[in-house]
Each structure stands twice: as structure tokens, then as C-alpha cells.
Amino acid sequence: MSDSKPVVTKAYHQPLGDKLWRHFVIGVPYFWLLLFFLAPFSIVLKISFATPIVAQPPFTQLFDFTGNASQWLLATWDNYQFLTEDNLYWVSYFKSIKIAAVSTFICLLVGYPMAYGIARATPTTRNILLMLVILPFWTSFLLRVYAWMGLLGKHGIVNSLLMNIGLIDSPMQMLYTDMAVYLGIVYTYIPFMILPLYATLEKMDTSLHDAAADLGAKPWQTFIDVTLPLSMPGIIAGSLLVFIPAIGEYVIPALLGGIDSLMIGRTLYDEFFVNRDWPLASAVATILLIIVVIPIMLFQRSQQEQE
Amino acid sequence: MRWYSALFDNEQIIEAALLSLKIAATSATFATILGTMAGLALTQMGRYRGRLLFTGLIAAPLVMPEVITGLSLLLMFVSLQELIGWPVSRGAGTITIAHITFSMAYVAVIVQSRLSSMDQSLQEAAMDLGGRPIQVAFDITLPLIAPSMLSGWLLAFTLSLDDLVIASFTSGAGASTLPMVIFSKIKLGVTPDINALATLIIGTVSIGIIIASWIMFRQRKRNEVG
Known part of the structure; x- marks a missing residue:
């Protein structure tokens, strides 16, 4: 029916009002995101080449046209050079990538069976289970991390429980360790792993499993050869949704980690708020941005393939 | 109960809570408007230049x-201030802009998924009957996606209420949101008045969830009957 309708000619006869409406709907959110999301990155890049000074704002301009021509350009590589020379930053970047990668892997190991179970449950149970996965989003993230401080502390619930049943004699140091950071990240980000996994597993055609079983495949063979490859889009999406935000995480290492738990988000935050070295913080952010943009682009590509 | 009364005597916390609620309500409202427009622009507007970049800007x-x-x-705010003298000072206004920016992406994703899973025949019928795009949007599309807009608003509201890091960066000297006040207190360890505050917040949220799911349950039942 709609085939006979000349859709193409519509564009030529578009009245002014329709055109304005179209420009308005596309243009306003587009402009907002360009101005407040994309443009700021270029400013971070710019300031990462500036020199810190004690002033308001605390950095120099990149150009000074008052003197003679050879001194116009004030931009320097000093911040980046400093980053490569000081061990602290290497350690921070490396440790962030390590913590994010290991946490992502643990989320995958724990989240996959959960997502699988939810996808295979009866509709009523499924809705309840899904709601339980989403429920933590509705309470404050900060307070949930804070609750872990109460659980893991020296006089916390876990330590008193272990002491009461006689497993340990004196309180274990659990809070302010790397283990607490892993625990916090896995706990916080696991819904981001479960939901995309669930979405792909739920859509999966179960007749493929029956076919594999009929052809004599053992359950684990069916899983490795059929289920796992088919759920790859979910695995990729979930892993990136955990890995990318975890790499720059500030709150969890600041509250649960020890003084030595240097994740790059915390280093950047301290560089900015404690040392007030804005250009150096910008340089740290630029490198971090490069590290996360690559997986984001991969993510977008996998999203487009799904469509 | 001592800590609860201490909590209500603490002007800093009350002020911060009010500021947080104000920012959350404002930013959620604007984020819903912008996010819905973005969702429409991604699903209903066909092809246009820069659409790929737009998709990336929503996901990033x-x-x-x-x-x-x-x-x-x-x-960005500091540079703008130097260039055009706006924003004059950083505080509630700049935090609100920051929160709109990241929450509108969440709203756009929710609205977009609803729009792309929706049957387009109603809109097509309305267009065939001579409805102008703007009429069709307000009379048909928006009422149909109203539930997703509401859940987008609620998500934007909680995200804003919860945000510590972005608010800390974009705030000025004067304005402290509730998460900023809580964070500065708990950085040093567990404190009883924050336990009281946490209990209050979690209690309020639980009541909200129970009411919301009760309303949804009743609506579903009514739909099944009708």
C-alpha cells in the first residue's frame, strides 16, 4: 500500500514548518552535545600543553602575541614529559588497566551463569530476577560503597562473624586493600554485565541446543560450540560497559582502597584538587581518554553490527 | 535516635540535600526534553549529515x-568565562548543565529503544491523513512513549542525586551537593550520623519503589481486564 506512495517527492514539497521542526529536533540536542561534551575535550587537550601558574585560572595561555615573534608560542610538552619520567603515572595507568581487566573478567564469570539462569527462567521468575538486578540502581551508589566500608572494617560484620565462629583470632585487614577495590568494582558494575548478556541469551533460539544434543553433543560441548559463540555480542558489550568506566573509577579506590591503591582516576582527581596542577591533570586525562576511546570505538562497531 | 536529631540540626546537610533535590529535578526535566528529542532524531528523522557522529555522541x-x-x-566553563563572561560563577547552574549532558544520553537510549521497537503504522497513518510532522509528534508519538520518558526522567533524577565526581569538578566554592558532603565525611571512616542519613535515604527510596511497582502492577491488571 505504502509502496505506491511517492515518499521521495515529499522532501521537495516539505513546508517550511516541517523543515523547522526537523532542524529543531535534530539540531538542539546535537548542538548541546557538541558544546558540552565534544568541545570540552579539545580544551582539555589545549590545557595539557600549558604551564601551571599560581593564578585564577591556574595555567598560562598557549600564545602570547605581546613579545617578539619567536616567543609567541608558549605551549610545552613538559606535562607529558613529566608523565613519562615520574613512575607514579606509569604505575597508576598500569594498575587501573589491571584492576579494570580482572574485575571485568570476574564480572563475566559471575554474571554469565546469572544471565543464563535469568534467560531460561519462567516469565514470572524472570521479571522478579531482572528487577533484583536493576534494584541497586535506585539506591545511592555512594551509600552502597559506604555500606561495604561498614561490612569490611576492622570491627565490621564480616570480621566479627569470622571471629565468632572461630576461623580467625584477630580481625583481618580487608578494608583499604586491593581486594576491597576488586570487590567494590565487581559488586557495582555486575548489572552492566548481566543486562546485555541477558539480552543476547534471551533472544537465542533454543532449538539450536536441541539440534546439537540430537547430534550427540554433550552439554558442555553445546555450550562451548553453540551458546558461547552466539552470545559473543553480549559478552563484548557487557565487558566494555564494565571495563571502560572501571578504568577511571574514583570513588571505589578512594573509599575502599589503601593509600597505595593508585588508580588513574584517583591520581587525576588528586592532581587536580590537591596539587591544583590543572595542566598536568589535563595531560593525565588526555592519555586516559586515548586508552578508553579505542574500546569505545570497538563498542560502537559491535553495536552497529548488531543493528 | 540521637543521631537522627543531630542530622536535622545539621544545617549543612539539610542545605546540601535541598540543593541536590533542586539540581536533580531541574536537570532531569531538561535531560528528558533533550534526550527525547535526541531519541526522535535518531529513529524518526531518516538520514542526515553527521548522523553517525550524533550516534557516537549519545553513546559516549x-x-x-x-x-x-x-x-x-x-x-570548558572556565574557558567560556574568560571568553564571554559566562558562566559568571560556578555552582548549582554549572552542575545542572553537567548533569543534563550525561543524563540526556541515558534518556535518549531509553526513548530510542522504545521507538525502534514500536509499531510505526500509527504515525504513518497520521501522516497519510495529512498530519504535519509536528502534530504527529505531539498527538501520537509523545503519548505513546510517555512511559519511557517517565522512566528516563526517574533515571536522570537518581543519577543526578547520586553523582559525586562530576559535581565536585563543576561546582564552585559555595555550592556543595549531598554526595559531596557525605563523601567528605565518610572518607575518614564510618560515622553514626551518616548511618542515620543512609537509613533515611534508603527507606525513602524503598517506599518510592514499592509505590511505583504497585501502580505499575495495578495498571497491568487493568490492561489485562480491559
């Missing part, structure tokens, strides 16, 4: 580490 704030978003927005 969802995964961007908060420290980067916060730092870049702050430097």
Missing part, C-alpha cells in the same frame, strides 16, 4: 569515565 557519555567528563566540563 554512558561509558566515559566520570573524571574525564568532569574535568573537561570544568575547563
Whole structure:
């Protein structure tokens, strides 16, 4: 029916009002995101080449046209050079990538069976289970991390429980360790792993499993050869949704980690708020941005393939 | 109960809570408007130049580490102030703009998924009957996606209420939101008045969830009957 309708000619006869409406709907959110999301990155890049000074704002301009021509350009590589020379930053970047990668892997190991179970449950149970996965989003993230401080502390619930049943004699140091950071990240980000996994597993055609079983495949063979490859889009999406935000995480290492738990988000935050070295913080952010943009682009590509 | 009364005597906490609620309500409202427009622009507007970049701009704030978003927005505000004298000072206004920016991406994703799973025949019928796009949007599309807009608003509201890092970067000297006050207290360890506050917040949220799911349950039942 709609085939006979000349859709193409519509564009030529578009009245002014329709055109304005179209420009308005596309243009306003587009402009907002360009101005407040994309443009700021270029400013971070710019300031990462500036020199810190004690002033308001605390950095120099990149150009000074008052003197003679050879001194116009004030931009320097000093911040980046400093980053490569000081061990602290290497350690921070490396440790962030390590913590994010290991946490992502643990989320995958724990989240996959959960997502699988939810996808295979009866509709009523499924809705309840899904709601339980989403429920933590509705309470404050900060307070949930804070609750872990109460659980893991020296006089916390876990330590008193272990002491009461006689497993340990004196309180274990659990809070302010790397283990607490892993625990916090896995706990916080696991819904981001479960939901995309669930979405792909739920859509999966179960007749493929029956076919594999009929052809004599053992359950684990069916899983490795059929289920796992088919759920790859979910695995990729979930892993990136955990890995990318975890790499720059500030709150969890600041509250649960020890003084030595240097994740790059915390280093950047301290560089900015404690040392007030804005250009150096910008340089740290630029490198971090490069590290996360690559997986984001991969993510977008996998999203487009799904469509 | 001592800590609860201490909580209500603490003007800093009350002030911060009110500021947080104000920012959350404002930013959620604007984020819903902009996010819905973005969702429409991605699903209903066909092809146009820069659509791929737009798709990327919607997806990126969802995964961007908060420290980067916060730092870049702050430097943007500082540069704008030098260039055009706006924003005059940083505080509630700049935090609101920052929160609109990242929550509108969440709203856009929710609205977009609803729109792309929706049957388009109603809109097509309305267009065939001579409805102008703007009429069709307000009379048909928006009422149909109203539930997703509401859940988008609620998500934007909680995200804003919860945000510490971006608010810390974009705030000025005067304005402290509730998460900023809580964070500065709990950095040093567990404190009883924050336990009292946490209990209050979690209690309020639980009641909200129970009411919301009760309303949804009743609506579903009514739909089944009708």
C-alpha cells in the first residue's frame, strides 16, 4: 500500500514548518552535545600543553602575541614529559588497566551463569530476577560503597562473624586493600554485565541446543560450540560497559582502597584538587581518554553490527 | 535516635540535600526534553549529515569515565568565562548543565529503544491523513512513549542525586551537593550520623519503589481486564 506512495517527492514539497521542526529536533540536542561534551575535550587537550601558574585560572595561555615573534608560542610538552619520567603515572595507568581487566573478567564469570539462569527462567521468575538486578540502581551508589566500608572494617560484620565462629583470632585487614577495590568494582558494575548478556541469551533460539544434543553433543560441548559463540555480542558489550568506566573509577579506590591503591582516576582527581596542577591533570586525562576511546570505538562497531 | 536529631540540626546537610533535590529535578526535566528529542532524531528523522557522529555522541557519555567528563566540563566553563563572561560563577547552574549532558544520553537510549521497537503504522497513518510532522509528534508519538520518558526522567533524577565526581569538578566554592558532603565525611571512616542519613535515604527510596511497582502492577491488571 505504502509502496505506491511517492515518499521521495515529499522532501521537495516539505513546508517550511516541517523543515523547522526537523532542524529543531535534530539540531538542539546535537548542538548541546557538541558544546558540552565534544568541545570540552579539545580544551582539555589545549590545557595539557600549558604551564601551571599560581593564578585564577591556574595555567598560562598557549600564545602570547605581546613579545617578539619567536616567543609567541608558549605551549610545552613538559606535562607529558613529566608523565613519562615520574613512575607514579606509569604505575597508576598500569594498575587501573589491571584492576579494570580482572574485575571485568570476574564480572563475566559471575554474571554469565546469572544471565543464563535469568534467560531460561519462567516469565514470572524472570521479571522478579531482572528487577533484583536493576534494584541497586535506585539506591545511592555512594551509600552502597559506604555500606561495604561498614561490612569490611576492622570491627565490621564480616570480621566479627569470622571471629565468632572461630576461623580467625584477630580481625583481618580487608578494608583499604586491593581486594576491597576488586570487590567494590565487581559488586557495582555486575548489572552492566548481566543486562546485555541477558539480552543476547534471551533472544537465542533454543532449538539450536536441541539440534546439537540430537547430534550427540554433550552439554558442555553445546555450550562451548553453540551458546558461547552466539552470545559473543553480549559478552563484548557487557565487558566494555564494565571495563571502560572501571578504568577511571574514583570513588571505589578512594573509599575502599589503601593509600597505595593508585588508580588513574584517583591520581587525576588528586592532581587536580590537591596539587591544583590543572595542566598536568589535563595531560593525565588526555592519555586516559586515548586508552578508553579505542574500546569505545570497538563498542560502537559491535553495536552497529548488531543493528 | 540521637543521631537522627543531630542530622536535622545539621544545617549543612539539610542545605546540601535541598540543593541536590533542586539540581536533580531541574536537570532531569531538561535531560528528558533533550534526550527525547535526541531519541526522535535518531529513529524518526531518516538520514542526515553527521548522523553517525550524533550516534557516537549519545553513546559516549554512558561509558566515559566520570573524571574525564568532569574535568573537561570544568575547563570548558572556565574557558567560556574568560571568553564571554559566562558562566559568571560556578555552582548549582554549572552542575545542572553537567548533569543534563550525561543524563540526556541515558534518556535518549531509553526513548530510542522504545521507538525502534514500536509499531510505526500509527504515525504513518497520521501522516497519510495529512498530519504535519509536528502534530504527529505531539498527538501520537509523545503519548505513546510517555512511559519511557517517565522512566528516563526517574533515571536522570537518581543519577543526578547520586553523582559525586562530576559535581565536585563543576561546582564552585559555595555550592556543595549531598554526595559531596557525605563523601567528605565518610572518607575518614564510618560515622553514626551518616548511618542515620543512609537509613533515611534508603527507606525513602524503598517506599518510592514499592509505590511505583504497585501502580505499575495495578495498571497491568487493568490492561489485562480491559
